[in-house]
Amino acid sequence: MKTFKFPARHGYAVEISPFIPTRLACATSQYYGIAGCGTLLVLEQTETGISLVKSFDWNDGLFDVTWSESNEHILLTGGGDGSLQVWDTANPLPGPLQVLKEHTQEVYSVDWSQTREENLVVSGSWDRTAKVWDLNRGGQSLCTLQGHEGVIYSTVWSPHIPGCFASASGDGTLRVWDVKTGRCRLAIPAHKAEILSCDWCKYDQNVIVTGAVDCSLCVWDLRNVRQPLSRLLGHSYAIRRVKFSPFNQTVLASCSYDFTVRLWDYSRTEQPLLETLEHHSEFVCGLDFNLQIPNQVVDCSWDETVKIYTPLCLAAPLPSAQ
């Protein structure tokens, strides 16, 4: 387990670079994100630990971060002041390259699309809207998607369907949007509680997972959403973020207000919980799988640390499902 400590900042989101497997970024906020500034940390994983490459300050809390899919130096964050900031690690100046200000409340999620021809970004905000931006085309959003009746906590592009993303909201619904028509294609009342996170399966374009305040994760097949494929119980407080493994179709990781990170295999009907990691002493808000180093996981917490590790359950070959 490698640890990086960043005093007086609380981790909200962490993401590994799609270009450099040892590079990661962490969005943090002062005073638990309730007030004060934010800092974007760019970190490098070394043989022995984690070192700071660069940090950028912003005058409001930073809640999410996403790496550019087209330029290894570019990152984008979402902030408490409703703005998105574009950062360039190759830029010697301390400020952002660009600031996109349209949301009227906290931006809680940002995600860079993997469609390489376009530099599409989706942002989700507490103003209940999601906005899609094309960073090749200036500072105005391409479209604003309305429909959620609660704040939006999470917006994630489909890795399979162009122009399609999912959003998770405080209104208890998961929605799937089509950017071309600007419409909501599906509204799933996924939980009778606020949904804080969602993620797409990397192997099946119809499978999506939601994590909610009701402490449960639900895996959905979008072709039949009458009931979840699987409901995973184990967390004792709200689930803050959930991610599907890039290496195994049915494995996912979740982090929670219960200070734990848990790994699951939803195909196992008997014992889907593979492992519980209790290495943090505060809410765990950020989580990511390394796309290039199999089974490596990174997380960040309000306890002022980022941790990189390979969960034991993934290090060993998975026991076959029941």
Next chain:
Amino acid sequence: MHRVKVVFGHLSPPNTFKSHSDPIVSGAECRALSASPDDIVVVHGLRTAFGKAKKGSFKDTTPDELLSCVMTAVLVDVGLSPERLGDICVGNVLQPGAGALMARVAHFLSEFPETVPVYTVNRMCSSGLQALFNIAGAIRSGSYDMGLACGVESMSLRDAGEPGDVSSRLMDFEKARDCVIPMGITSENVAERFGVSREKQDAFAFSSQQKASQAQKQGIFDQEICPVTTKFVDEDGSERTVTVTKDDGIRPSTTLAGLTKLRGAFKPDGSTTAGNSSQVSDGAAAVLVGRRSVVESLSLPVLGVLKASAVVGVPPDVMGIGPAYAIPAALRQAGLTVADIDVFEINEAFASQAVYCVEKLGIAMEKVNPNGGAIALGHPLGCTGARQVVTLLNELKRRGRRAYGVVSMCIGTGMGAAAVFEYPGP
């Protein structure tokens, strides 16, 4: 300190969740796709054949007889005792006081126990659907678990036209004055104001007749019609007993050329004719509605799930545009779009308004009234809404896969009503 509140919200016990509600988009939006034990479901529905008023099959039949026939048949079909009913609501327009007495008489003609209550509702052309909304609402509010929503009209025995007692001051208020415009004139208004040509209206009417005759020939209506045995007085005054199983307003012989020759029925140079307006008819329909948990516990089938219900107001002088406003309101509630709907049952009060609404909403014409509508079948005012629900759900069932459908109609004095149903699949 909004952020503190939000984070504390994440730490609160799960059962404190309140779904957000916006006055227009209700929590129903969040229910669009999942089965809940509290769902309002349709178990079964039937209608009588529709007879042409004053000369058709039911010209000598009182509405209580028609109503009693469907009420009984629906319960017999599914083997449910009438004692299970928490209430019966009957849509009716033309009987005095919407036929409160007639409905209770029908109830006893059906030999339902006196302990079961019955009442009537009049929201004009949507009364049959409003009856279903009323039953659904009472089930949802927990008053009871199952109810019967009906609609009935004898247009042979009662005429529209008696306005009741209204203030002479209605002439001082434009909208109030517009409420007494004859329905045919509101159709002319829609055609003129929104440019619905005579050709389009006649083509729509022709298509309605064609679809209905095709459906009748194929026996599609047989599963939704319950036979009525009644008396019929011939021209020579002799009385005989007949059993009516077929709609008598459908005209397979109607041609487009024939429709084109008809004169304006409401205005000399008008485009609304007897051929492209709904027929004046007699008929009844009944729909058994219940809470899913109870319906399933009684091992009754689920023919449809009520996903949304909306009634909206529109200008009285173009009342026919009602569906163009009610359908989007209901779809919004259900979290669905026009594209998600397989079948629309939009009442054909007049071809003018039906065409306008279909075009305004961008609905593919082949999704609209696949078995014809009121132009061919007839429009017994208080019954129509319930009849449309029966026809819609039977059509979705016939298609055999999970799908959504919409029932909608315009309402005199300027309103529109719409409901979204889901057929859950076989």
